[in-house]
Amino acid sequence: xxxxxxxxxxxxxxxxxxxxxxxxxxxxxxxxxFKGEQFSExxxxxxPLSEVPVLVLDDGTxxxxxxxxxxxxxxIFPENPLHGRTLVERARVDSANSWVQMNGFAAGAExxxxxxxxxxxxxxxxxxxYSQIPELAERGLLRIDHFFADLDAHFESNEYLVDDYFSVAxxxxxxxxxxxxxxxxxxxxxxxxxxxxxDQVNQRPSAxx
Amino acid sequence: xxxxxxxxxxxxxxxxxxxxxxxxxxxxxxxxxFKGEQFSExxxxxxPLSEVPVLVLDDGTxxxxxxxxxxxxxxIFPENPLHGRTLVERARVDSANSWVQMNGFAAGAExxxxxxxxxxxxxxxxxxxYSQIPELAERGLLRIDHFFADLDAHFESNEYLVDDYFSVAxxxxxxxxxxxxxxxxxxxxxxxxxxxxxDQVNQRPSAxx
Numbered sequence: 001x002x003x004x005x006x007x008x009x010x011x012x013x014x015x016x017x018x019x020x021x022x023x024x025x026x027x028x029x030x031x032x033x034f035k036g037e038q039f040s041e042x043x044x045x046x047x048p049l050s051e052v053p054v055l056v057l058d059d060g061t062x063x064x065x066x067x068x069x070x071x072x073x074x075x076i077f078p079e080n081p082l083h084g085r086t087l088v089e090r091a092r093v094d095s096a097n098s099w100v101q102m103n104g105f106a107a108g109a110e111x112x113x114x115x116x117x118x119x120x121x122x123x124x125x126x127x128x129x130y131s132q133i134p135e136l137a138e139r140g141l142l143r144i145d146h147f148f149a150d151l152d153a154h155f156e157s158n159e160y161l162v163d164d165y166f167s168v169a170x171x172x173x174x175x176x177x178x179x180x181x182x183x184x185x186x187x188x189x190x191x192x193x194x195x196x197x198x199d200q201v202n203q204r205p206s207a208x209x
Numbered sequence: 210x211x212x213x214x215x216x217x218x219x220x221x222x223x224x225x226x227x228x229x230x231x232x233x234x235x236x237x238x239x240x241x242x243f244k245g246e247q248f249s250e251x252x253x254x255x256x257p258l259s260e261v262p263v264l265v266l267d268d269g270t271x272x273x274x275x276x277x278x279x280x281x282x283x284x285i286f287p288e289n290p291l292h293g294r295t296l297v298e299r300a301r302v303d304s305a306n307s308w309v310q311m312n313g314f315a316a317g318a319e320x321x322x323x324x325x326x327x328x329x330x331x332x333x334x335x336x337x338x339y340s341q342i343p344e345l346a347e348r349g350l351l352r353i354d355h356f357f358a359d360l361d362a363h364f365e366s367n368e369y370l371v372d373d374y375f376s377v378a379x380x381x382x383x384x385x386x387x388x389x390x391x392x393x394x395x396x397x398x399x400x401x402x403x404x405x406x407x408d409q410v411n412q413r414p415s416a417x418x
Contacts, residue, residue: 049308061297068303075296087284088270094277099258103335126312128355135342146337 003028004046004054010108010179012053013209014066015073017171020206022080024073026055034118051125067097070168082168089162096161096169104147104176111140111183144185147176148194155193159200166201174201212237213255213263219317219388221262222418223275224282226380229415231286235264243327260334276306279377291377298371305370305378313356313385320349320392353394356385357403364402368409375410383410 003019003026005012019026031037031052038050047054047064055063055072063069074083084090113119114137121129123136151173154161161169177187177198187194201207212228212235214221228235240246240261247259256263256273264272264281272278283292293299322328323346330338332345360382363370370378386396386407396403410416 057297061301063297063300063304065304065307067307068300071303072296072300075299087281088266088272090284091272091277091281092270094280095272095274098274098276128352130348130351133342133344133348136345139339139342142339143337 001026001058002056004031004043004052004056005029006031006033006052009033009052010105010175011051011066014168014172014175015053015055015069016209017175017206018070018073018082018168020209021082021171021204022073022077024077049126067101067168074168082166082171084162084167085165089165092162093165093167093169096167097172100161100169100172100176103143103150104173105179107140107143107147108176108179108183109140110136111144111185112179114140115183141183141185144180144183148180148185148187148191151197152191152194155197160197166204170197170201171206174198174207210235210267211265213240213252213261213265214238215240215242215261218242218261219314219384220260220275223377223381223384224262224264224278225418226384226415227279227282227291227377229418230291230380230413231282231289233282233286258335276310283377291375291380293371293376294374298374301371302374302376302378305376306381309370309378309381309385312352312359313382314388316349316352316356317385317388317392318349319345320353320394321388323349324392350392350394353389353392357389357394357396357400360406361400361403364406369406375413379406379410380415383407383416 003015005016005028007030031043033052037043038052044050046056047062049064051064053066053069055069057063063072071083074081084093113123114132114134119132121131123130123132158164160166161173180186187198212224214225214237216239240252242261246252247261253259255265256271258273260273262275262278264278266272272281280292283290293302322332323341323343328341330340332339332341367373369375370382389395396407398404
């Protein structure tokens with residue numbers, strides 16, 4: 001297998017943290033998104049979407065999208081499952097992880113991509129160009145505030161996103177909290193529950209991935 | 210189990226089509242989103258997110274989010290699997306389904322919710338209110354054009370979203386094409402491959418769900 005990564009970008013980091021938690025090592029190729037390497041003809045042959053992460057299997061099968069890659073790796077390396085240990089837990093992790101994706105990650109991306117000058121016509125990832133919408137950057141910032149407040153309320157009575165089980169939903173939320181720093185959003189001091197969770201998750205060795 | 214549905218809304222329809230394909234029948238409770246029933250105190254006790262679909266298990270466990278519910282039902286009723294028959298196929302379905310979600314569904318929601326007068330402060334689903342952004346409605350329409358064109362290119366050499374295997378990714382895309390009609394977007398006549406696929410999928414009895 002080969003893993004296409006970009007060490008500075010949040011999406012592939014979600015897969016790297018999962019690999020670190022599970023002790024998986026895969027040949028990795030860096031695609032520097034900030035230099036535009038995702039648009040090279042060579043990389044477009046790997047993935048016409050011009051996005052990382054990408055996992056290419058030994059038979060040439062290409063798997064795109066963080067959650068698809070993450071779940072596949074979790075299934076072929078079943079030790080220390082991070083997508084749930086039972087069918088019900090899998091569903092609950094899936095639900096929590098989708099919620100983080102849509103309300104945390106998407107909010108961060110809205111905020112970041114719609115105001116950063118270097119992303120002028122690149123307000124969305126992928127092969128199509130979209131203009132920035134300043135109001136959408138503002139909405140992204142507001143959504144991050146709500147995301148932090150909702151997480152804080154959740155962590156008042158739960159150790160992790162799903163009860164006391166550390167899962168990919170926590171990995172996604174950790175990467176998301178760090179991504180929010182790109183738009184100068186940090187966990188507010190009065191969000192004691194969220195700060196407690198963040199310290200706990202951030203101290204895991206995998207957080208350095 | 211109990212299934213919280215809204216027959217007029219696209220997201221729960223994705224689960225209904227899956228249930229129809231698999232012959233699953235579950236006690237169903239209608240929540241009329243257009244009458245605002247999702248904000249009732251009774252429904253907020255079921256799901257504080259004020260969103261459908263929701264699946265409540267016999268022990269009271271609540272599963273939210275289309276993909277989590279859909280995958281759970283596919284796993285507990287394993288006949289006629291729609292999320293993939295092998296680990297690799299599961300990953301590829303997951304990837305295609307995420308792509309439809311982010312590029313088709315999200316585009317439709319952007320277009321619909323940001324211009325419909327009745328959604329003035331409800332530009333996003335969920336418990337928080339967000340103002341409409343007219344430019345985002347425009348971007349949503351443009352993204353639907355790209356989504357249709359990308360699907361058309363894909364179906365030139367594939368029967369379904371993943372090779373010749375009918376999966377939940379096709380269900381999501383079918384519902385998405387129908388959702389686009391809400392903002393007066395129909396498959397353009399020159400998108401022959403997409404029209405061929407749509408006719409094929411739309412003729413399945415499950416499409417009436």
